[in-house]
Amino acid sequence: MSCYRDALVVVTGAGSGIGRQMCLQLGRQGARVVLAGRRAARLQVVQEEVARLGGSAVVAACDVTDARQVLQWTESILKTAGAVDVLVNNAGRGAYGRFELVAVDDHDAVIDTNLKGIIHTTHAMLPSMLERGEGQLVYVSSVLGQLPAPEHAVYGATKFAVNAFAESLRHELYGRGIDIVVAAPGLVDSEFAAASGRPVARFAKVPMKSAAAAAADVLRAMERRQHLAVGDRLSAAAIRLRRYAPKLFGWLFRHAFARLRDR
Numbered sequence: 001m002s003c004y005r006d007a008l009v010v011v012t013g014a015g016s017g018i019g020r021q022m023c024l025q026l027g028r029q030g031a032r033v034v035l036a037g038r039r040a041a042r043l044q045v046v047q048e049e050v051a052r053l054g055g056s057a058v059v060a061a062c063d064v065t066d067a068r069q070v071l072q073w074t075e076s077i078l079k080t081a082g083a084v085d086v087l088v089n090n091a092g093r094g095a096y097g098r099f100e101l102v103a104v105d106d107h108d109a110v111i112d113t114n115l116k117g118i119i120h121t122t123h124a125m126l127p128s129m130l131e132r133g134e135g136q137l138v139y140v141s142s143v144l145g146q147l148p149a150p151e152h153a154v155y156g157a158t159k160f161a162v163n164a165f166a167e168s169l170r171h172e173l174y175g176r177g178i179d180i181v182v183a184a185p186g187l188v189d190s191e192f193a194a195a196s197g198r199p200v201a202r203f204a205k206v207p208m209k210s211a212a213a214a215a216a217d218v219l220r221a222m223e224r225r226q227h228l229a230v231g232d233r234l235s236a237a238a239i240r241l242r243r244y245a246p247k248l249f250g251w252l253f254r255h256a257f258a259r260l261r262d263r
């Protein structure tokens with residue numbers, strides 16, 4: 001039996017990709033899912049999909065970059081759906097390209113969504129979890145949170161920050177009943193590339209996981225209460241190489257990205 005049966009699980013970025021697939025899988029397992037994101041129409045489609053699978057989901061649209069909205073959203077969820085057992089911070093975006101060619105507004109939007117977003121949601125939801133002495137906080141980071149990559153400088157910086165934020169909170173909240181899980185997917189086939197301006201054709205030959213497989217990885221990490229779950233073996237090996245042989249890693253990584261650029 002799923003450990004999330006009857007649990008109230010809030011998922012941000014639930015309208016597409018990994019978030020949508022997590023909601024379908026959680027719904028199938030009998031969790032009560034709260035679907036968050038900016039586009040309510042997309043969330044309603046996912047709500048219907050969860051219902052068709054026999055699950056239960058409610059729509060609670062929210063822009064995680066807006067702290068005041070997040071506070072009202074949290075109060076409304078606590079009032080209408082009850083205590084939140086799990087908060088999955090999955091909403092995210094990138095701004096692909098050479099650093100100086102990407103507009104500063106796009107860099108800002110990446111920071112606002114990926115970093116300020118998790119600060120807003122965690123700040124709003126944590127007090128009620130602490131009051132009950134239980135809860136799980138999940139952060140969907142990225143392997144680029146451990147592998148700084150060309151043309152992803154700000155995105156990678158936000159995912160490094162996500163990892164540091166989660167680790168700091170884990171120390172701070174030790175012994176207070178709050179689980180903190182970080183999942184770090186590698187490349188995933190979703191709307192992320194198009195939304196982030198990543199040239200889809202150039203990356204077409206790079207192995208990618210389906211959003212369903214990436215969602216299953218995140219759920220497994222949640223069930224196992226893993227502190228930091230890296231989504232694929234090649235990335236895990238690259239992270240080790242960067243730690244123990246940084247010069248060799250740097251050469252190989254630059255070479256791999258230069259080949260991608262030439263496509």
Ligand SMILES: NC(=O)c1ccc[n+]([C@@H]2O[C@H](COP(=O)([O-])OP(=O)(O)OC[C@H]3O[C@@H](n4cnc5c(N)ncnc54)[C@H](OP(=O)(O)O)[C@@H]3O)[C@@H](O)[C@H]2O)c1
Pocket residue numbers: 012013014015016017018019036037038039040042062063064065090091092093113117140141142143184185186187188189190191192193195211
């Ligand atoms: N795809 C990859 O290769 C990959 C790899 C590693 C990690 N990740 C991470 O995985 C997570 C999910 O990405 P994905 O691949 O599933 O991409 P996706 O399909 O583009 O999903 C991102 C979701 O975030 C939501 N979102 C964006 N800005 C938001 C905001 N301000 N407030 C609330 N929701 C917002 C979007 O919905 P709305 O536009 O409706 O708000 C969208 O549903 C992200 O954190 C991403 O960084 C992705």
